[in-house]
Amino acid sequence: MLKNENIKNNELVKLLVLFVISFLIIKIVFYRESFSISFLFVFSFFWNFVFPGFSLLYLYKEKLPFFERFIFGTITGLAIISIFSYYIGLVGIHVRYHTFFLPPLFIIIGIFLNYLIKKDII
Amino acid sequence: MFKYFVSKIKTEYIVLILFTILFLLFGPANLFNNTISHHFPHGYLAADSFVHQMNAEALKDIGNSDLMPFWRTGSLKYKTSPVYTPPLSLHLSVLLSETSGIEVYDTVYLQNFLFVLFSILALYLILKRFNKQVALYSLPITFLLFTNKFLSGFTWGQWDMYTGVVFLIASLYVLLNKNLKFWPILLAIFVSAAFMSHVVEAIWAVGFIIIYTLVQLLNKTLNWKTIKCLFLSGLISIMFTFNFLIIFLYLWLPGRKDQITHLVGRSVDSFGYPVPLFNDFGWLTIILIVGVVITIFLIRKKNNIAFLFSIYMFLAGFSFYIGFDKGAQTRMLWPLYLMPLFGVVLYFVFKKILKLKNIWKTLIPLVPIFLIFFVLEKPGSNQGIVSPELWDQITFINENVPDNKIVYYFYGDRYSQWSVLLNSKKTTILANTNDLIESLKNNRIKENYKIFVVGGGNSVGFERTSLFKFEKIDSEEENKGNPISPSLCNFDYFVFDKLSVNPPLVQYNMAIRNKLMENDWFEEVYSNNYYSILKNNNPGVKCVKE
Numbered sequence: 001m002l003k004n005e006n007i008k009n010n011e012l013v014k015l016l017v018l019f020v021i022s023f024l025i026i027k028i029v030f031y032r033e034s035f036s037i038s039f040l041f042v043f044s045f046f047w048n049f050v051f052p053g054f055s056l057l058y059l060y061k062e063k064l065p066f067f068e069r070f071i072f073g074t075i076t077g078l079a080i081i082s083i084f085s086y087y088i089g090l091v092g093i094h095v096r097y098h099t100f101f102l103p104p105l106f107i108i109i110g111i112f113l114n115y116l117i118k119k120d121i122i
Numbered sequence: 123m124f125k126y127f128v129s130k131i132k133t134e135y136i137v138l139i140l141f142t143i144l145f146l147l148f149g150p151a152n153l154f155n156n157t158i159s160h161h162f163p164h165g166y167l168a169a170d171s172f173v174h175q176m177n178a179e180a181l182k183d184i185g186n187s188d189l190m191p192f193w194r195t196g197s198l199k200y201k202t203s204p205v206y207t208p209p210l211s212l213h214l215s216v217l218l219s220e221t222s223g224i225e226v227y228d229t230v231y232l233q234n235f236l237f238v239l240f241s242i243l244a245l246y247l248i249l250k251r252f253n254k255q256v257a258l259y260s261l262p263i264t265f266l267l268f269t270n271k272f273l274s275g276f277t278w279g280q281w282d283m284y285t286g287v288v289f290l291i292a293s294l295y296v297l298l299n300k301n302l303k304f305w306p307i308l309l310a311i312f313v314s315a316a317f318m319s320h321v322v323e324a325i326w327a328v329g330f331i332i333i334y335t336l337v338q339l340l341n342k343t344l345n346w347k348t349i350k351c352l353f354l355s356g357l358i359s360i361m362f363t364f365n366f367l368i369i370f371l372y373l374w375l376p377g378r379k380d381q382i383t384h385l386v387g388r389s390v391d392s393f394g395y396p397v398p399l400f401n402d403f404g405w406l407t408i409i410l411i412v413g414v415v416i417t418i419f420l421i422r423k424k425n426n427i428a429f430l431f432s433i434y435m436f437l438a439g440f441s442f443y444i445g446f447d448k449g450a451q452t453r454m455l456w457p458l459y460l461m462p463l464f465g466v467v468l469y470f471v472f473k474k475i476l477k478l479k480n481i482w483k484t485l486i487p488l489v490p491i492f493l494i495f496f497v498l499e500k501p502g503s504n505q506g507i508v509s510p511e512l513w514d515q516i517t518f519i520n521e522n523v524p525d526n527k528i529v530y531y532f533y534g535d536r537y538s539q540w541s542v543l544l545n546s547k548k549t550t551i552l553a554n555t556n557d558l559i560e561s562l563k564n565n566r567i568k569e570n571y572k573i574f575v576v577g578g579g580n581s582v583g584f585e586r587t588s589l590f591k592f593e594k595i596d597s598e599e600e601n602k603g604n605p606i607s608p609s610l611c612n613f614d615y616f617v618f619d620k621l622s623v624n625p626p627l628v629q630y631n632m633a634i635r636n637k638l639m640e641n642d643w644f645e646e647v648y649s650n651n652y653y654s655i656l657k658n659n660n661p662g663v664k665c666v667k668e
Binding site: 048082 | 135139142143146147150151154155156157158159181182185186187188209210213214216217218220221222223224236237240243244247288289292295299301302303308311312314315318362365366
């Protein structure tokens with residue numbers, strides 16, 4: 001359990017480090033842009049796609065290396081968030097609200113899936 | 123100290139970070155003048171880019187991808203119509219915009235470069251399963267995405283493709299990892315997302331899955347469980363794409379079938395955009411040809427999926443010769459798809475010539491990366507079609523013209539890319555340039571010019587009457603319910619360009635303007651050195667004495 005906790009905390013740290021690295025890359029590349037816009041852009045990308053996707057693919061932590069889960073987790077986040085945004089919009093919830101509940105929803109789903117795997121339920 | 127530092131941070135990641143910085147510096151940073159946010163749409167060079175932008179704006183305003191707003195329909199009669207274009211890239215750009223506060227015209231453009239970057243890193247990771255060195259050497263050729271005809275995919279607005287490709291490549295990754303739990307669901311997510319981003323990439327994905335499965339069958343590595351899982355994945359994909367699949371099959375496809383396939387092939391010059399040729403790779407073409415030859419010997423190796431995919435997408439780029447037009451568009455991404463071919467050649471060259479220790483073996487791919495970065499001509503920052511003055515004019519219309527009024531544009535140099543005018547979010551008419559030229563030649567100012575109502579699409583004039591049915595509202599109606607040459611006296615606002623590369627046409631503009639101003643119910647509501655906007659306070663009253 002302690003080892004799993006260490007793995008989890010270490011991965012959170014790695015994810016935050018990746019966030020900082022991504023921000024630095026964006027700030028270097030778009031050096032004429034303000035600090036706040038650069039930060040908000042990176043935050044928006046991580047909040048909407050990276051965190052939900054990484055959470056969903058966390059159940060593969062024993063089988064896939066961290067960086068692969070980061071890349072393909074982000075792509076999973078891009079796919080799942082946008083597909084659900086499409087359908088939730090059709091149901092009647094305005095797209096301006098999607099960013100408030102879709103990412104946390106899939107982060108929670110990812111945590112829940114991981115819990116079910118740990119308990120050997122699925 | 124250096125060894126300690128290196129032991130803590132993988133050298134590979136240093137290479138990837140440097141590559142990412144140089145890649146973004148080479149492409150989007152140059153195009154966007156090293157800024158993310160702009161005061162108006164920056165770097166938009168063709169109509170298609172504004173169509174994508176305004177589809178995203180429509181989504182942001184209305185809140186869903188169900189119906190178009192009135193200013194998007196291209197019809198004076200139909201105030202709405204079903205949305206039929208792939209929705210995912212629009213939702214992604216709006217989510218980015220809403221969270222960050224950055225305008226949609228910036229996020230919808232910039233996201234394409236991030237998706238391509240993720241596609242490159244995804245294909246890198248897939249190729250890395252074969253050999254890490256080959257994967258590292260495959261990176262430099264991707265800089266060509268921002269050169270010559272390859273660049274036009276970004277600047278001319280072929281944007282849905284860049285969203286679709288990231289999911290296409292992700293589906294390869296799933297095929298490589300069929301030992302993962304729930305892999306059919308993951309495959310379904312990626313194929314569905316590809317379909318809802320740009321249908322063509324989903325077609326390539328399904329085609330490759332079939333071919334890869336056949337290869338496994340020939341190699342006797344295919345089992346019934348895999349076939350059942352692929353079938354299950356297909357069913358889940360149908361579930362994910364259900365609504366858009368119906369729209370595609372019953373609304374989009376009937377109106378576009380002839381535009382996608384022909385019984386005979388087309389030449390590269392017959393498309394409305396520059397189609398890349400194989401020799402657009404310049405002197406790198408030789409490396410790619412050698413790469414194709416080497417790959418043939420690697421096809422039967424383990425973890426060969428990246429090479430198989432590379433050859434597959436190379437051949438896909440020729441499919442328009444046998445009738446599938448979208449194959450030409452696929453070539454825009456050849457520098458990405460052909461990465462493995464480039465990488466494998468450089469790997470053999472460096473392996474035979476240089477025998478280096480571990481850390482330097484990883485760092486040496488930086489040499490071609492830096493070489494290509496500094497040697498290739500970088501794309502320049504191009505303001506694009508929109509100028510500050512044009513944006514000011516469009517913004518004035520957006521903020522001051524009521525939604526139920528119609529804006530009538532006469533000649534303007536930039537209006538050949540008519541979709542830029544959608545930015546006003548008002549019903550907009552554009553006078554036909556040829557008709558203006560004919561009238562100018564005849565020295566005549568008319569009341570009735572041929573017109574084009576800005577906007578439109580295959581779904582205009584249709585309504586969804588049931589889940590699977592789209593019917594024309596008026597069975598007899600043609601031309602989206604628009605008159606061909608209505609009296610301009612019926613409209614509310616008129617925009618005249620004062621400056622142009624065609625002076626006779628703007629002089630004619632001014633002559634029409636002055637004619638209208640002879641009526642005391644016309645007033646000028648906006649004027650600067652570039653544009654004049656008149657308001658008609660009595661629409662319907664005769665205003666031109668011919």
